[in-house]
Amino acid sequence: MAFRTEYYIVDREALPDVFVKVVEAKRLLLTGQVQTVQEATELLKISRSSFYKYKDMIEPFTDTAHKKTVTIACTLDDEPGVLSQLLAVIGEAKANILTIHQSIPINGVADITMSIEVLEEAWSITEIIDALRKLPGVHAIKILARE
Structure with a gap:
């Protein structure tokens, strides 16, 4: 097995x-705030072995998603205006909706999957997700894919 x-x-x-x-x-x-791994690990109170064990395995999700397609899943209340507010935030962020799919609402909630194009002039994907999470009637937002 590969x-x-x-x-x-x-x-x-x-x-x-x-x-x-x-x-x-x-x-x-990377920013030069410390010169050695020893300085960084002492400052952050982690062992050097932990740093070396994980350093190549974890990267922050950065907002380099500009000019990229991001697919997100949302769980929303099935109430008038909730989806409209979500779409308005994406428009305000100057992102472009490429696809959108809404499931049939069950127990008062609907699942939405959409792909959005994040352009240079758009808000960062982090800013977009944070704004969507703050909307009333939005229960969950998660990133499914990024191209």
């Missing part, structure tokens, strides 16, 4: 602290 690498997008809140600290240590090194 080994296949799989990638996941995971909310930061679900990650163990060590992963978040490894990403931060890499950022500190």
Whole structure:
């Protein structure tokens, strides 16, 4: 059986602290705020072995998704205006909806899957997701794919 690498997008809140600290240590090194791995790991209170174990396995989800297609899944209340508000935020963000699919609402909620094109002049995907999560009637937003 061939080994296949799989990638996941995971909310930061679900990650163990060590992963978040490894990403931060890499950022500190990259920006020159610290000069050595030893400095970074001491500052962040993680072991050097943890840093080296995970450094090549974790990267932050960055907003380099400009000019990219992002597919997101949303769970919304089945009430008038909720989907309209969601679409208005995407329009305000200057992102382009490529596809949208809504399931038949069950128990007062509907699942929406949409692909949006994030252009140079658009908000970052993080800003878009954060704005969508704040809307009344939106229960969940998750990124399914990014191209």
